[in-house]
Amino acid sequence: MEQELFGRLTIDSLPFYSAIAASGAAVTVLGALSVMAVITYFGAWRLVLFDWVSSIDHKKIGIMYVMVALVMLMRGFIDAAMMRSQQAIAYNNEGYLPPDHFDQIFSSHGTIMIFFMAMPFLSGLINLIMPQQIGSRDVAFPFMNSISLWLTTAGAGLVLVSLVIGKFSTAGWTGYPPYSGSQFTPGVGVDYWLWAVLVSGVGSTMSGINFLVTIIKCRAPGMTMFRLPLFTWTVFVTSILMIFAFPALTVACGALMLDRTFGFHFFTNEAGGNMMNYINLFWLWGHPEVYILILPAFGVFSEVVATFSQKRLFGYISLVLATMAIGILSFTVWLHHFFTMGSSARVNSFFGTMTTIIAVPTGVKVFDWLLTMYRGRIIFKPPMLYTLGFLVTFVIGGLSGVLLALPPIDYLMHNTTFLIAHFHNMIIPGVLFGYLAGYMFWFPKAFGFKLNEWWGAASFWCWIIGFYLAFMPLYVLGLLGMPRRMEHYEIAAWQPHLIIAAIGAFIIFLGIVCLGVQLAVSIRDRKQALDLTGDPWNGRTLEWATSSPAAPYNFAVLPQVQSIDAWWDMKARGVAYERPKQYEDIAIPKNTFIGAVIGGAGFVLGFAMVWWIWWLAILSLAVIFAAIVIRASDDDTDYVMPASEVKKIEDARFAQLAKAPKNEMADDPGFAGDPAPEPAT
Amino acid sequence: MNVRLQIEPQGVIVRPALAYRSLAFALGAALLCGGCGVLDGPVLDPHGPVTLAERDLLFKAVAIMMIVIVPVFIMAALFMWRYRGTNKTARYTPNLAYYWPAEILVWGVPAAIIVWLGLHLWHYTYKLDPYNALDPSVKPLEVQAIAQDWKWLFVYPEQNIAVVNELAIPVSTPISITITSDTVMNSLVIPALGGQIYAMAGMQTRLNLLADKPGTFWGRNVQYSGTGFANQQFQTIATSKEEFDAWVEKAKQSGSALDAETYQELAKPSEKVPVTYYSGVEPDLFDKIIAKYAHNDAELTPHTAHAEEAE
Numbered sequence: 002m003e004q005e006l007f008g009r010l011t012i013d014s015l016p017f018y019s020a021i022a023a024s025g026a027a028v029t030v031l032g033a034l035s036v037m038a039v040i041t042y043f044g045a046w047r048l049v050l051f052d053w054v055s056s057i058d059h060k061k062i063g064i065m066y067v068m069v070a071l072v073m074l075m076r077g078f079i080d081a082a083m084m085r086s087q088q089a090i091a092y093n094n095e096g097y098l099p100p101d102h103f104d105q106i107f108s109s110h111g112t113i114m115i116f117f118m119a120m121p122f123l124s125g126l127i128n129l130i131m132p133q134q135i136g137s138r139d140v141a142f143p144f145m146n147s148i149s150l151w152l153t154t155a156g157a158g159l160v161l162v163s164l165v166i167g168k169f170s171t172a173g174w175t176g177y178p179p180y181s182g183s184q185f186t187p188g189v190g191v192d193y194w195l196w197a198v199l200v201s202g203v204g205s206t207m208s209g210i211n212f213l214v215t216i217i218k219c220r221a222p223g224m225t226m227f228r229l230p231l232f233t234w235t236v237f238v239t240s241i242l243m244i245f246a247f248p249a250l251t252v253a254c255g256a257l258m259l260d261r262t263f264g265f266h267f268f269t270n271e272a273g274g275n276m277m278n279y280i281n282l283f284w285l286w287g288h289p290e291v292y293i294l295i296l297p298a299f300g301v302f303s304e305v306v307a308t309f310s311q312k313r314l315f316g317y318i319s320l321v322l323a324t325m326a327i328g329i330l331s332f333t334v335w336l337h338h339f340f341t342m343g344s345s346a347r348v349n350s351f352f353g354t355m356t357t358i359i360a361v362p363t364g365v366k367v368f369d370w371l372l373t374m375y376r377g378r379i380i381f382k383p384p385m386l387y388t389l390g391f392l393v394t395f396v397i398g399g400l401s402g403v404l405l406a407l408p409p410i411d412y413l414m415h416n417t418t419f420l421i422a423h424f425h426n427m428i429i430p431g432v433l434f435g436y437l438a439g440y441m442f443w444f445p446k447a448f449g450f451k452l453n454e455w456w457g458a459a460s461f462w463c464w465i466i467g468f469y470l471a472f473m474p475l476y477v478l479g480l481l482g483m484p485r486r487m488e489h490y491e492i493a494a495w496q497p498h499l500i501i502a503a504i505g506a507f508i509i510f511l512g513i514v515c516l517g518v519q520l521a522v523s524i525r526d527r528k529q530a531l532d533l534t535g536d537p538w539n540g541r542t543l544e545w546a547t548s549s550p551a552a553p554y555n556f557a558v559l560p561q562v563q564s565i566d567a568w569w570d571m572k573a574r575g576v577a578y579e580r581p582k583q584y585e586d587i588a589i590p591k592n593t594f595i596g597a598v599i600g601g602a603g604f605v606l607g608f609a610m611v612w613w614i615w616w617l618a619i620l621s622l623a624v625i626f627a628a629i630v631i632r633a634s635d636d637d638t639d640y641v642m643p644a645s646e647v648k649k650i651e652d653a654r655f656a657q658l659a660k661a662p663k664n665e666m667a668d669d670p671g672f673a674g675d676p677a678p679e680p681a682t
Numbered sequence: 683m684n685v686r687l688q689i690e691p692q693g694v695i696v697r698p699a700l701a702y703r704s705l706a707f708a709l710g711a712a713l714l715c716g717g718c719g720v721l722d723g724p725v726l727d728p729h730g731p732v733t734l735a736e737r738d739l740l741f742k743a744v745a746i747m748m749i750v751i752v753p754v755f756i757m758a759a760l761f762m763w764r765y766r767g768t769n770k771t772a773r774y775t776p777n778l779a780y781y782w783p784a785e786i787l788v789w790g791v792p793a794a795i796i797v798w799l800g801l802h803l804w805h806y807t808y809k810l811d812p813y814n815a816l817d818p819s820v821k822p823l824e825v826q827a828i829a830q831d832w833k834w835l836f837v838y839p840e841q842n843i844a845v846v847n848e849l850a851i852p853v854s855t856p857i858s859i860t861i862t863s864d865t866v867m868n869s870l871v872i873p874a875l876g877g878q879i880y881a882m883a884g885m886q887t888r889l890n891l892l893a894d895k896p897g898t899f900w901g902r903n904v905q906y907s908g909t910g911f912a913n914q915q916f917q918t919i920a921t922s923k924e925e926f927d928a929w930v931e932k933a934k935q936s937g938s939a940l941d942a943e944t945y946q947e948l949a950k951p952s953e954k955v956p957v958t959y960y961s962g963v964e965p966d967l968f969d970k971i972i973a974k975y976a977h978n979d980a981e982l983t984p985h986t987a988h989a990e991e992a993e
Binding site: 104171173177179180185277310311312313315316317339342343345346350354357361365368371374375378379380392393396397400406410416417479480481482486489490492494669671672679 | 724733737739743747750755762766767768772773775778784787788789796799802806812813865867877882883900902907911915
């Protein structure tokens with residue numbers, strides 16, 4: 002009876018077996034409780050539930066995505082700090098983490114950083130900005146957007162809950178079978194990983210569809226494809242990659258789930274299973290995934306470098322073509338993750354060559370950004386600092402990437418810390434710096450005030466110095482032969498490098514502290530840093546045409562686009578901030594809890610499947626089905642904001658504009674002048 | 683049998699040109715100055731022609747890519763300084779967005795480098811295919827490596843001995859290691875001698891290696907395989923032919939044989955297993971371990987990861 006009710010969940014699943022595991026659980030539980038306490042203290046439950054959880058406004062969904070990402074960044078960083086400190090001391094001794102715990106930590110670090118830090122951060126920035134950049138009032142499918150958010154959050158929730166009830170996977174973020182099969186890892190850990198990935202993966206596929214359709218169908222009049230801002234172009238390609246890549250992950254993880262839960266033999270050693278199929282499927286998603294993450298970051302860099310060089314983006318067409326080339330090539334290189342699986346020289350040469358070819362469009366991008374700075378007037382605001390740090394650091398990662406693309410070198414360096422150094426060298430300066438630049442660049446658009454620049458710059462310097470200290474030693478360690486995922490080691494020459502790397506991790510920690518302080522200080526001083534115009538950086542693209550924060554409908558009147566850098570062009574022609582003669586009624590989707598209900602049921606489904614609580618799994622599936630039916634039969638999903646109310650909001654905005662400086666950047670010593678029409682040549 | 687390797691005429695392994703050697707020294711010295719001690723690492727201090735050739739490709743590739751890396755550093759530093767916003771004397775062209783010679787350069791130069799790299803990639807990948815015999819005219823020493831939780835079992839079929847967690851090889855003799863796993867996926871590497879290849883149950887993979895100097899180097903599993911992963915290592919001892927024969931004799935004297943029953947016991951998960959010699963081995967043990975995971979479906983023969991292509 003007990004087994005039917007609770008599956009394999011027992012009181013022993015609570016982490017009282019280890020002080021470290023128990024304190025991790027305590028931090029998680031106390032964190033959740035204190036968030037609830039804060040909401041209760043401010044009496045904000047109504048606001049949280051009715052204005053945010055049920056919201057299907059793309060801007061609010063974007064903000065919630067970024068909040069999930071920042072929380073998970075902290076959790077993922079704690080994992081990283083534990084690994085670095087363990088390896089710094091574990092020469093000829095066991096350190097403070099037993100293997101079983103260390104293995105859970107590197108597994109959750111990778112899983113969290115890719116799936117629940119980078120992916121939500123990416124979806125958040127896209128949601129917040131992309132519709133405004135193309136002059137749209139919303140995404141194509143606002144309700145589906147809400148489902149995507151809550152499924153992603155459900156996945157993140159499963160990873161967090163694994164800290165409190167049961168254990169997490171020890172199979173690494175890639176979960177290679179047969180190790181991840183039930184024969185070798187029978188517990189609930191791999192199941193937590195699988196269901197977190199499965200649930201959030203469905204959300205990501207839907208996000209891809211949503212973004213792609215939005216870009217194709219919802220552009221403002223005159224916004225032709227070759228007038229799209231570069232960020233939107235990168236989102237376009239990333240969405241296509243999401244749609245085609247994520248199903249491969251869902252299939253791989255679904256089959257592994259069948260192996261584990263229902264005794265199938267897709268990837269087992271015995272009975273005709275073949276683990277190589279999993280590895281191919283996983284990387285068929287996994288390689289496009291790194292471009293899914295990095296292309297929008299490239300988009301952010303493109304916007305930031307043009308804005309803060311006060312100059313048009315150099316080589317727009319080149320950058321678009323390079324983005325597309327990377328998107329296509331990303332599906333032709335997956336085998337480079339396993340050159341060492343015994344493929345023939347012919348196969349390895351092909352995939353190695355395709356991989357090196359990706360260096361060409363990537364190199365083009367780097368040079369185009371540099372040429373954008375050429376003969377510009379560079380203003381070193383924090384987003385620009387992150388961009389410059391990226392430019393210099395990223396090419397080192399590109400270099401090591403090309404080295405790893407050469408199969409004979411990969412035979413030596415595969416599975417070593419050289420590989421770890423390489424992909425962190427791509428993902429920290431490439432992806433995370435891009436997202437942080439985007440966070441500081443677009444924060445005023447989300448909240449109406451600017452982030453503190455001193456603390457922003459401080460966070461940048463900590464991140465970049467910490468990065469070099471933490472990861473350059475790992476390159477050296479790779480040349481010394483150190484494998485990844487070592488819980489302890491017996492080679493004395495490795496230890497000094499690991500100690501330097503741990504110091505680097507500590508400096509990165511200071512960078513994260515600076516981000517927190519920046520946010521707190523900026524909220525405290527928000528009155529002095531208000532963005533009254535909606536255009537704090539003398540921006541070039543349409544998201545700066547809206548107020549900060551933007552009205553629920555973004556644009557009271559859809560803008561007429563006549564050129565690349567549409568907003569700059571409108572300012573130059575003197576048609577920016579023109580008061581329309583009349584306003585119209587605007588249909589806006591109503592808030593609904595159904596997205597959150599589906600996400601919550603997704604979480605329960607995952608939890609039930611992890612613990613084999615079959616009745617609960619069936620119940621949650623039924624809830625999901627019922628929620629979809631209820632929503633599908635609801636014909637009254639929009640409300641109409643009357644023109645009079647639009648006028649009221651817009652009048653307030655124009656009153657604010659009248660008090661605001663003409664150009665918020667005009668005080669900057671590096672300011673090069675207001676947008677002006679191109680001189681006739 | 684004292685084999686002198688005639689490597690160069692076969693074009694299997696090419697000795698590094700002097701230029702690359704000095705480049706290696708310059709690079710190595712730079713790293714050493716940083717207090718890295720990386721020169722003593724197995725990758726940059728190879729004991730066999732395979733790692734040596736792999737290292738040479740590494741240096742060549744780093745050198746050629748400097749053609750794009752160095753300009754990026756220079757341009758970034760120069761532009762940041764010269765075009766800083768407060769420098770009102772620098773030229774400012776806010777609408778400069780296209781200049782065709784620049785476009786040709788930014789596409790052309792990386793593309794040219796990739797063509798050069800691609801040619802080298804094909805050449806070296808074929809040359810350094812770990813399945814290739816290092817010297818087809820010489821019969822290599824055959825070793826069978828079996829990955830277990832969490833140790834390595836090496837079987838010497840010709841000598842009819844087996845040893846746990848130690849690999850002895852004669853210097854200057856090509857070694858041909860066939861590899862499988864009796865557990866999860868593993869990866870066998872001896873960095874001083876050459877790169878790695880995966881070990882997978884029901885399948886056989888292969889590494890061809892050679893030590894050209896005597897010495898003792900570490901080898902291990904580098905594919906994460908569970909709680910005992912960190913301890914899954916062994917010593918490789920490269921010795922003269924005479925010392926190798928003496929080592930084989932020592933194993934022969936050990937007295938215990940590796941029969942099916944002993945193997946079952948050995949294959950159970952265990953860590954830090956001391957070096958253990960077996961004076962005899964169950965016939966076809968390696969093939970039986972592979973066959974264990976195969977199934978009866980006639981159409982599905984045991985997988986071999988590598989389609990052994992006719993050369």
